[in-house]
Amino acid sequence: MSANSPGSSSHSVTIDGLELAYLAAGLDNDGPLAVCLHGFPDSAHTWRHLLPRLADAGYRAVAPFLRGYAPSAVPADGRFQTAASALDAIGLHGALGGDSRAVIIGHDWGSIITNITAAHRPDLWSKVVMSAVPPGNAVGVAFLSNLAQIKRSWYMFFFQHPLADMVVGANDLAYIDMLWNDWSPGFDATEELALLKPSLRDPANLQAALGYYRATIGAGFNDPALQDVQAMSGVFPSQPLLYLHGNTDGCMGREVAQFAAAEFPATARAEFVDGAGHFLHLERPDHVNDIIMNFLGE
Secondary structure, eight states, X not given: XXXXXXXXXXXXEEETTEEEEEEEEOTTOOSOEEEEEOOTTOOGGGGTTHHHHHHHTTXXXXXXXXXXXXXXXXXXXXXXXXXXXXXXXXXXXXXXXXXXXXXXXXXXXXXXXXXXXXXXXXXXXXXXXXXXXXXXXXXXXXXXXXXXXXXXXXHHHHTTSTHHHHHXXXXXXHHHHHHHHHHSTTXXXXXXXXXXXXXXOSHHHHHHHHXXXXXXXXXXXXXXXXXXXXXXXXXXXXXXXXXXXXXXXXXXXXXXXXXXXXXXXXXXXXXXXXXXXXXXHHHSHHHHHHHHHHHXXX
């Protein structure tokens, strides 16, 4: 199992036959559960700054490694659609004794999974935090009308080709170094890359991570039984929602997030973070985590 991030400990649980590893802080607390979901190319270690803050505030804070990301297992059923990960999050809520006070927090793919999870089971989550990929239909609209965003999202289309498995995995995942450099310009991600690469170095894990993209816009397997859950990706969560976006995000343009925020209901608000790109919670951890903790404390 991956080494612990400071302030957290490593655990695992089996959800519907799939072993999920997770980092945790504050498990001895009697407060609400906080589930933090990472994206690509990343791992549960991305929340190492936030987990101790949540624990200090009384939360039982957990960050799973998404299905297919080591040390979590690669699912034998080949389900990498975001609905499957949403059900994993719901299963984790149940396995850890969560209740209606629980909160859910996501970044990148984790943001989309958070949207689905919160919309599908609003009874389980009291507040929602999303970042780097906005809720609603803004991203879909951008793919139809925003050429700058289509250019930024070129990697998603490249990932549909079988050659991507070799290219992304070559030279100790140098492709991923490139993405971090493009998405968070000027940020020294040396520490982050050292933490996340063990989750993706094995070809089976890398193929799993690319499987999320193939299930979303390509020919990857989509389980018909999850169709109704998957449809929740287009449903705005009803809970109080905070959305965060870095102003220099090189993956998801600020203008896409601004378009989305203009359509937010009264229960939601967006905050744009100066001096940060796609990995805003790692580039400016104290500032971003202050915003999150203030929102949760309201």
